Amino acid sequence: MSGDIYALDEGTINRIAAGEVVERPLSIVKELVENALDAGATAVTIEIRDGGISLIRVTDNGSGIKKDQVRTAFLRHTTSKIRNASDLISITSLGFRGEALSSIASIAQVELLSKTKDELTGVRYCIEGSRETVFDDAGVPQGTTVIVRNIFFNTPARRKFLKTAVTEGGYISDYMEKVMLCAPDTAFKYMVNGSVKLQSFGNSSPLDIIYSVYGRDVMENMLPVKENMGPMTVKGFIGKPVLARASRSFEIYFVNGRYIKSKQISSALDEAYKPYLMLHRYPFVILYLELPYDEIDVNVHPSKMEVRFLDSEPVCRLITEAVRQALRNQDMTVSVKNETEKPPVITEVIPEPFEVKRRETLFVREEGSFEKKETEKTLSYEESPKDAAQLNLFSEERFLSEESLPRHRIIGQLFKTYWLIELDDELFIIDQHAAHEKVNYERLVKQLHEKNVTSQFINPPIIVTLSKSEETVLLERLEHFRECGFEIESFGGSEYRISAIPTDLYGLTPTEYFHDVLDELSSKKPGGDMDEVLHRIATVSCKSAVKGNTVLSPDEAKALIDELMKLENPYHCPHGRPVIIKFSKTEIEKMFKRIV
Numbered sequence: 319m320s321g322d323i324y325a326l327d328e329g330t331i332n333r334i335a336a337g338e339v340v341e342r343p344l345s346i347v348k349e350l351v352e353n354a355l356d357a358g359a360t361a362v363t364i365e366i367r368d369g370g371i372s373l374i375r376v377t378d379n380g381s382g383i384k385k386d387q388v389r390t391a392f393l394r395h396t397t398s399k400i401r402n403a404s405d406l407i408s409i410t411s412l413g414f415r416g417e418a419l420s421s422i423a424s425i426a427q428v429e430l431l432s433k434t435k436d437e438l439t440g441v442r443y444c445i446e447g448s449r450e451t452v453f454d455d456a457g458v459p460q461g462t463t464v465i466v467r468n469i470f471f472n473t474p475a476r477r478k479f480l481k482t483a484v485t486e487g488g489y490i491s492d493y494m495e496k497v498m499l500c501a502p503d504t505a506f507k508y509m510v511n512g513s514v515k516l517q518s519f520g521n522s523s524p525l526d527i528i529y530s531v532y533g534r535d536v537m538e539n540m541l542p543v544k545e546n547m548g549p550m551t552v553k554g555f556i557g558k559p560v561l562a563r564a565s566r567s568f569e570i571y572f573v574n575g576r577y578i579k580s581k582q583i584s585s586a587l588d589e590a591y592k593p594y595l596m597l598h599r600y601p602f603v604i605l606y607l608e609l610p611y612d613e614i615d616v617n618v619h620p621s622k623m624e625v626r627f628l629d630s631e632p633v634c635r636l637i638t639e640a641v642r643q644a645l646r647n648q649d650m651t652v653s654v655k656n657e658t659e660k661p662p663v664i665t666e667v668i669p670e671p672f673e674v675k676r677r678e679t680l681f682v683r684e685e686g687s688f689e690k691k692e693t694e695k696t697l698s699y700e701e702s703p704k705d706a707a708q709l710n711l712f713s714e715e716r717f718l719s720e721e722s723l724p725r726h727r728i729i730g731q732l733f734k735t736y737w738l739i740e741l742d743d744e745l746f747i748i749d750q751h752a753a754h755e756k757v758n759y760e761r762l763v764k765q766l767h768e769k770n771v772t773s774q775f776i777n778p779p780i781i782v783t784l785s786k787s788e789e790t791v792l793l794e795r796l797e798h799f800r801e802c803g804f805e806i807e808s809f810g811g812s813e814y815r816i817s818a819i820p821t822d823l824y825g826l827t828p829t830e831y832f833h834d835v836l837d838e839l840s841s842k843k844p845g846g847d848m849d850e851v852l853h854r855i856a857t858v859s860c861k862s863a864v865k866g867n868t869v870l871s872p873d874e875a876k877a878l879i880d881e882l883m884k885l886e887n888p889y890h891c892p893h894g895r896p897v898i899i900k901f902s903k904t905e906i907e908k909m910f911k912r913i914v
């Protein structure tokens with residue numbers, strides 16, 4: 319890009335989505351990397367220190383900035399990428415707002431070195447808090463280096479909002495992984511506190527980058543996708559269901575070379591993966607979507623992380639179809655192999671029928687029909703003005719009291735999932751899975767609290783490759799993890815060796831288990847206390863305890879109820895779903911119109 323830099327007119331400025339460009343070190347790295355890519359760089363080095371707070375350096379071999387345009391570049395609303403409002407309709411560059419350099423220079427100490435192909439010498443320009451301090455000739459190679467020091471040095475109040483260097487650095491590392499995947503033709507080198515953390519060589523296939531960023535496990539479980547519909551194409555890789563995660567952090571997609579987040583694309587993915595994943599599990603995908611430039615509006619958000627699709631329906635249809643197709647093709651190969659080899663992946667992940675049933679139960683409860691009438695009944699029964707919730711609870715408490723246990727009549731199991739129990743003039747329904755989950759959860763939390771965890775040694779130890787953000791989550795809580803019974807050591811680079819994990823795995827592989835705990839934690843605020851780690855570990859363990867329908871004998875069901883009785887809050891599972899619901903005799907009689 320050699321276009322000259324101009325100031326935008328007032329009308330265009332007013333049409334640009336307003337908002338703060340620089341929120342944290344990550345925003346600066348993102349803007350500078352986008353500038354390097356817009357300048358046609360084939361090699362970009364990114365260096366950060368102290369999570370980018372004390373230093374960010376981005377060096378590229380792109381077009382460079384002409385000496386006489388450097389000052390202009392640092393003014394507000396100056397850009398070489400668009401000229402007027404009509405250009406906003408089909409933006410082909412990553413940047414267009416003309417605000418990044420000026421915003422960065424207003425809150426930090428910035429040094430720029432640059433040279434274009436045609437100029438003999440380059441330029442060195444320093445600007446601190448919008449005040450120019452140096453403008454000189456400099457012997458530098460073609461391209462641009464921007465060094466940003468001491469972010470928010472002149473606005474301490476904003477500096478206070480930054481998180482720890484580890485966390486801020488983690489955000490940047492996470493972004494760097496995405497950028498490397500986004501531009502596989504560009505050679506990136508990413509350095510943290512003086513050492514190279516990530517590197518790509520510009521000639522690699524996305525799959526090589528997937529391997530170097532996410533490790534062999536992920537790479538080996540990716541399926542290729544390629545599909546087009548008219549002028550739209552989608553290609554990339556989608557994870558087999560075994561790679562499913564507990565959060566959406568690994569739903570990675572690029573639209574016209576832009577890493578974005580989109581609810582619509584997420585639901586298109588959900589749609590395609592629905593038959594393969596359990597509730598609250600999300601796919602691992604890396605997709606590249608190309609659309610005509612005028613089909614998307616990138617002028618929606620200052621950080622450009624969201625786009626608006628002119629018509630999202632065909633885009634989503636294309637994605638859903640492409641992913642479905644890839645998964646379906648996979649089904650066939652697996653089932654052919656299956657005759658002699660291990661069972662197909664698919665059978666493990668078909669959604670549990672009880673999940674649907676559970677949702678229906680919840681729905682009925684939420685509608686309030688039982689609750690309301692029950693309340694009426696209980697009120698007349700008790701003839702007391704206590705609040706309804708308390709009264710309900712009262713009768714459930716009665717159900718689980720020592721005194722009432724001998725009077726339980728266990729009728730049997732329904733849909734292989736629910737236990738029906740009659741007590742006096744009420745019918746109680748226990749969700750066996752929720753009950754199990756609850757009992758296991760409480761037991762585990764108690765053990766963890768009392769530092770009484772039975773560590774389970776894994777032999778041979780497993781080696782996990784962590785993404786940068788997972789690594790951040792782990793390192794911030796390493797002590798907690800150890801206290802909870804994990805034995806984890808660094809194994810060089812982003813690999814970690816796990817030789818012990820707490821408690822039973824209930825069918826999860828140690829790798830899945832560990833990733834799930836990290837995923838659960840990554841959605842939380844950084845640091846966090848011991849209780850949070852503990853809660854997550856317990857949640858993951860217990861969630862995995864309830865896979866599949868299991869037929870219990872009435873005696874086993876009784877034992878489960880006995881265990882429930884000992885808990886402080888037996889009424890809700892760790893995810894907040896009810897464990898026990900009930901119908902009164904009166905209620906049932908009303909439904910049969912025996913009474914009115």
Ligand code: ADP
Pocket residue numbers: 322323349353354357378380381382383391392396397398399413414415416417418419420461462
């Ligand atoms: P924008 O990218 O939205 O145009 P910026 O403030 O980020 O706004 O940059 C202003 C201008 O400075 C760009 O339009 C571009 O012409 C020039 N520029 C910035 N960074 C570089 C770079 N690394 N290489 C070449 N030109 C650059």
Ligand code: MG
Pocket residue numbers: 349352353413414416418419
């Ligand atoms: Mg820019």
